Amino acid sequence: MEATATSIYDIPVKTIDGEDATLAPYRGKVLLIVNVASRCGFTGQYAGLEEVYRLYKSRGLVVLGFPCNQFLAQEPEGEEEIKKFCSLKYDVTFPMFAKADVNGKNEHPLYKHLKDAARGFLWSRAIKWNFTKFLVDREGNVVRRYATTTPPQKLAHDIEKLLGPAVTSG
Numbered sequence: 001m002e003a004t005a006t007s008i009y010d011i012p013v014k015t016i017d018g019e020d021a022t023l024a025p026y027r028g029k030v031l032l033i034v035n036v037a038s039r040c041g042f043t044g045q046y047a048g049l050e051e052v053y054r055l056y057k058s059r060g061l062v063v064l065g066f067p068c069n070q071f072l073a074q075e076p077e078g079e080e081e082i083k084k085f086c087s088l089k090y091d092v093t094f095p096m097f098a099k100a101d102v103n104g105k106n107e108h109p110l111y112k113h114l115k116d117a118a119r120g121f122l123w124s125r126a127i128k129w130n131f132t133k134f135l136v137d138r139e140g141n142v143v144r145r146y147a148t149t150t151p152p153q154k155l156a157h158d159i160e161k162l163l164g165p166a167v168t169s170g
Contacts, residue, residue, distance in 0.1 A: 008140040011110045014098035016067075016079045023110075029062045030162045031136035032155065033114060035102045035127060036065045037074040038085045042131040046090035048152035052159065053094040059163045060138070063094035066110070068102050071130050075099060102127045114142055137162050 008031075009024045023031070034049060053063040067082050069075040075082065079098055086092035100108035102115075103126050114134045115127065133146040135158055144158060 006109075006113060008110070008113055008136060008142070011113060013100075013108075013110060016083050016096040016098055018079065018098065023064070026062050026064070027140070028138050029060050030056075030138055030159060031134075032061065032063045032152070032159070033110070033134045033136060034063065034065055035068040035100070035111075035130055035132055036096075037068060037071065037130040038077065038082060038089075040071070040074040040130045042129070042148055045131050045152055046086060046092060050090055050092055050094065052152045052155065055156075056159055056163060057094075059166060061159055061163060065092070065094060065096045066102075066108070067096070067099045068130060069099055070101055070103060074130060102132070114145070135159065135162065 009027050010022060013021050013023065015021050032049070032052070034045075036046065036049075037043060049063050049065070053061065065086070067075045067079075077085070082099075083096060086096060100111065102108065102111040111127070129148040131148045133150065133152070133155065134142055135144045135146070135155065137143050143162065146155060
């Protein structure tokens with residue numbers, strides 16, 4: 001086993017605005033990483049992702065959206081158009097990133113890392129469709145992978161477990 005495993009926080013990514021970045025700013029947060037698309041039968045999940053983000057962001061959850069055009073070309077637009085669509089149609093406020101391949105020879109290193117850490121149905125590595133979700137704990141460990149068909153709201157129990165008890169003022 002290699003002693004210098006890559007941390008999720010060190011993997012280079014591009015923001016939806018084309019800036020080079022990493023996930024380091026999200027260190028210490030619970031992450032929900034999702035491959036998204038604007039012309040998919042599951043595109044309505046943007047609303048659920050935004051709802052979950054707004055509900056838990058004050059406790060340390062960050063939803064990260066990675067547009068993907070690998071499934072029946074359901075994300076054909078460029079980043080600027082994707083950004084407008086997400087803002088106008090779903091009022092998305094969670095961080096969005098540049099389009100990324102999640103499978104194949106041009107697979108993004110982030111998705112290689114996620115898929116190596118959490119296999120899908122029947123231990124499959126491949127992502128089968130848009131809106132596959134990965135839950136990452138505050139230390140950067142991939143905790144669980146969720147199918148496309150799992151609505152974001154159904155992740156609340158697992159998210160709350162990772163966030164810990166809510167702090168109430170009294």
